[in-house]
Amino acid sequence: MASFASGSIHVIGGGLGGSALATCMAEDGFEVTLYDEAEPFESRWTRGMHTAAESQNAAEPEVFYDPQGLVEGFFAQYPEVPRKLIRPAHCVMGLKRGRRKHAIVSLDQGLSLSLISRRIGLAARAYTTLTLFQQRYASEESRVESTLGSSTFDADDKAHQPGTYHRDALTVLAEVLFSMPAHKCSKALLARVLVPTLREMLRRHHEPVFSAVDPIILNDIALPALRERFIAAGGQIKSRTKLGDIDSTSDYATDLLFEDDSQVVLKPDDAVVLALHPRPLCDAVPDIGITPAPARRLSMAFEIRKPFVEPRALLAGDDIVRAIYCTRRHLQVSLNSSLPLTAIQNANQFAQLVWQRCEWLCDQYLNLDLQARIDTGDNAGHPKHLFINAEAPFPEMTPGMAAARQHLRAPWKNLFLCGDAFPVDQAPGPAALFSSVSDVRHQLERFFA
Structure with missing residues (x-):
């Protein structure tokens, strides 16, 4: 079994949360090693980039709740990241009540x-x-x-x-x-x-x-900027290194075991941060004692001939379409979770049904003529499309488990948990993730004091 030298802080998980925390700690002067089963600083957290790896441009803006400006505040310290990474949530919601008109509600x-x-x-x-x-x-x-x-x-x-x-x-x-x-x-x-x-x-x-993250800027500019800062600060990257298990005593984690037969022997003053999705987190640390049940989301991306000037979104209380995101040359559609997809025999007929509904909704609420923006070709009646069905980043735990978040504690003194699953009073999402990054940063400073 191979062995390599350990550092002072070991961050397991190179997604947005782990990468942001590792960069902050490295720039604070700590010796940091970042491990990931793929390549650290790749965007797997953002929904569009995570679900549409085949088409980097079919990425929907991530609308999220952040009244304290935590996400914008974090990236403000990186002048190389464009300010338009965080945008106002250009979004309306079509709602009905009785015979009254549809309500157009600004998320701003x-x-x-x-x-x-x-x-x-x-x-x-x-x-x-x-x-x-x-x-x-x-x-x-x-x-x-x-x-x-x-x-x-x-x-x-x-x-x-x-x-x-x-x-x-x-x-x-x-x-x-x-x-x-x-x-x-x-x-x-x-x-x-x-x-x-x-x-x-x-x-x-x-x-x-409410704000929105531009996933293209995040993936193409913000994350590479974090990586450059991390390396310049002396941080080490271990890619293609999947955590298998953690050995421990009653009080401290002692060894990190990886599936490539490598091992890190922790020194008494070393700290380990797990910035993992709850499923691998529970596999590595069963003592945490939660059983996550991530949701799955189904959406479609339609290719548009004429690009949209600015990102716009519509949240609609509809039996088929729940949200429509107009971004660059794509229209990305979140579908109603109650759709009986097993009954759908013809994918093109279903795409046509969704497209017709999008045309109606965009005309009613956004004053957009989608027909003038597409090139259907072959008389298909709808533009080229891509089905996306993937696991959501981390919505909420199974019924009743959400209350356990405030009782969730790492079992060892030198182990810390980072991610949007753990802040008690934050709704899951980007703001919760950066709130967790800030909290763990302070916890590590107290640990090394």
Whole structure:
């Protein structure tokens, strides 16, 4: 069994979280080694890049909740990364309630405030506010319900039946923001995103609470910039090195065992950071004692002839389409998780159905004529498309497990956990990831003090 010299900090997992933390610690003067089963500083976290490896341009913007500006604040320290990496969330949501018109809600203003202000009368607004706050403090076992889910395809004249716009908003956000079926998402988790604190609600001037990451800039510019900084600071990279197991005493991790028969013997003052997806994390450290159940997301990417000037997105409470992302020369569509895909026999017919729905939604909400932007060819009726079916980064654990996040502790004193699964009060996503990076950075500084 081969052996190589250990450093002071060993970061296992070279995704965005592990790469960001390793770079920060190396620039702080620590000796850092970064391990990954593939190549560190490659974008596997961003949904579009992760799910559409065959087409680097078919990457959807990642819309996320970040009222504190954690993601933008992190990349602000790297002037070589364009500021347009973090964009305002150019997004609207089509919602219905009874016979009222569709609500167009800007994510920049915060969804809960928009929902409240849209109600007519003080009593109605007070009732909506109370309902939102009740969900914030609801049990983690309480699931989001859907009024729009359908087990069969509806005819076009029945596809847009009205529903309660408040509940539909929760359903759509659960599926789009967390890449999970709504019934698996707890109301408390979603309400932490939807409901601002009382102080925020009483502000006269509200800061945008939703932003979007440009996945192309992240993959092509930001991550290579991190890699260059990491190497310049003296960091070491061990690629194609998959963690197999960790040996330990009752108090400390003692050995890192990799599947290529290599081993790292840890010194007493060495620290290990696991920046892994929960599944390999639990395989390596069974003492953590959680059983993650990552969601799967299904989406389609359509190739557009005429590019979009700026990224735009539509979140729609629809029986087929949940979200449409217009980015560069692609239209990426997140599909309703309740679609009976096993019943679909003809992929082209299904693509045509999705495309027709996208045309209608974009015309209604975004004032976009998609037909003028495509070159169908061969009279297909829809542009070239690509099906994408992949595991979501990390939405939420199985029902009831979300409450265990605050009790999740590494079993050894020199082991630390980094990733968007671990911040207690943060919704999973980029902001939670960089919140975790900041927390672990402070924990390591205290460990080495």
